[in-house]
Amino acid sequence: MYTRRSGGHTGRAGRRPAALGAAIGLILGAAGCSSGGGDGSASGPVELTYRIWDANQQPAMQHVVDAFHAANPSVKVTVQLTASAEYWTKLQADATSGSAPDVFWMNGPNAQLYEANGILMPLTDRLAATKVNLSDYPQSLVSLYSYKGTQYGIPKDFDTVGLWYNKKLFDAAGVTYPDDTWTWQNLQDAAVKLTDASKGQYGILAPPFNQENYYNTILQAGGTIISPDGTSSGFDQPAAVTGLKFWTDLIKAGASPSLKSMTDTYPSQLFDSGKIAMYYGGSWNTLEFSKNPNLQGNVDVTVLPQGTKRAGVIHGLANVAYAKTKHPKEAAAFLAFLGSKDAAEIGAKEAGVIPAFNNTQQAWLSATPQFHLQSFLDEVAYSVPYPTSRNTSAWQSKEATVFAPVWDGSADLAAAAKEMAGVMNTALSKEK
Structure with missing residues (x-):
């Protein structure tokens, strides 16, 4: 994790x-x-x-x-x-x-x-x-x-976090590029079509990142990571389970590399290889991707697909x-x-x-004109602050331990989400 x-x-x-x-x-x-x-x-x-x-x-x-x-x-x-x-x-x-x-x-x-x-x-x-x-x-x-x-x-x-995609792989598979009309279903369908495991090619990367991945999908499912008053966890809500399941389903479908593969090689480096069609990455990936010869002219970015609502972590x-x-x-x-x-x-x-x-922000946009970086700015309107508390590390550092078995398929997702909520609520109770 x-x-x-x-x-x-x-x-x-x-x-x-x-x-x-x-x-x-x-x-x-x-x-x-x-x-x-x-x-x-x-x-x-x-x-x-x-x-x-x-x-x-x-x-x-x-x-x-x-x-x-x-x-x-x-x-x-x-x-x-x-x-x-x-x-x-x-x-x-x-x-x-x-x-x-x-x-x-x-x-x-x-x-x-x-x-x-x-x-x-x-x-x-x-x-x-x-x-x-x-x-x-x-x-x-x-x-x-x-x-x-x-x-x-x-x-x-x-x-903010956007959906980076490899146009060359989309073109080869005959799949339309993602845009601001995409929903979770559009992404899931495309990820399957873009996968050819025999070639080491996958539709998407589904690493167990919080800021880049499951925090966003939990919010898009209508859930929260932490309550508005900062006193309780949202991980035990049905919406949180839905947001987490979005990622584990992609791995189960074979549309993403396994947890072990994403642990052995850092996910953005896997995307750098040109073998991954989609990646939830941040605006901070712009410089890295712009300089990679494997991606020159082949990569762009758009806003995150919509769940039951539009939302994303800032x-x-x-x-x-x-x-x-x-x-x-x-x-x-x-x-x-x-x-x-x-x-x-x-x-x-x-x-x-x-x-x-x-x-x-225009100077930042103009510095790398080959990407549609406006996507990162468009997401600000519906952004949600990164979840924090008085001692964020006390609970956030436990997410990796709790969710890793879910990502590798050896633990039940709902049970892990409930366990994480308990860990988080205990930590938050000590902040009072």
Whole structure:
């Protein structure tokens, strides 16, 4: 089973959105939280630190910092790059010791843990002064970084999940390309027609990914992963079982490789081989697929097929500030600049990510015109925030163990879904 890699959301291949494990052991008592050194401007030059985890984005982030410095010459910001594999462990240690960076990246799965324990600077009362308007970002992203009515993060970028497909395989099989009229049934029928196991060719990949796969189909079946109030699991709902069954049925029908095959070789790499007709992949796969010679001119993307309703998971990173920064006024000003239209456009042009600021996505679309990337933006209108709680990792990390036997055909799906709901409800009860 797989969990999205750290690196959050754009690295998806270097910054995939779900970096979960390290935050579980966060010892936060010592960080507890005054807001540091008041709101007055410092008497001399101010130095801020800005921590990120994606080396691919470092040049773009440096250009944003340079633009901020040009407008605020008395404030110097140093970009700190921490490898994604170490990011959360180091942040945990720094937050515990009271030496966290002034401003840093945050992802959805970890946000509530840091918010609830006073590690992040509350921003709600600072938004007007810094001229940040939360309506400038998709509300599903804004809500990811709001806790008990207080805003803690300014959305930076986002990703959604689309249906990637290999046109060459569709043409050879005489199957019409998928589009926004497709339903689950259309996909299931096409997947069977596009499969020729004797050639090692399959209609679709059905890996046990949550963000890319079964979270979306659970939502499309009318279910939830976590209740709106964050207190109970939705895995034991009939709709959740339906959403999970969508994937296991594809494996049983032989339209997808086995779990073992998808474990031995990472699924996106299987799609890279040119032997897979369809793949539920994120906007973060764009760069990977655009550079693969096996896929040149043969691949495109459209919106996810519709179940009983249209729905899909959205995740995105936010910029946040440390509650104990010595320079809260300057940190808040820098956060506002990071959330500005200018910063978003720099990110779109140079970092290869979808900027969160509304109507600044054209540069990202134009960078890879061979794909219909507008599909990822079209899905925002019916997107649902990535499911999180105060300790997301406590239950999400158990999904792999519970569902793996279902994917390999050795366990009952309904029983596993009920088991996962119990695991999740127990974890959630400890958050109260």
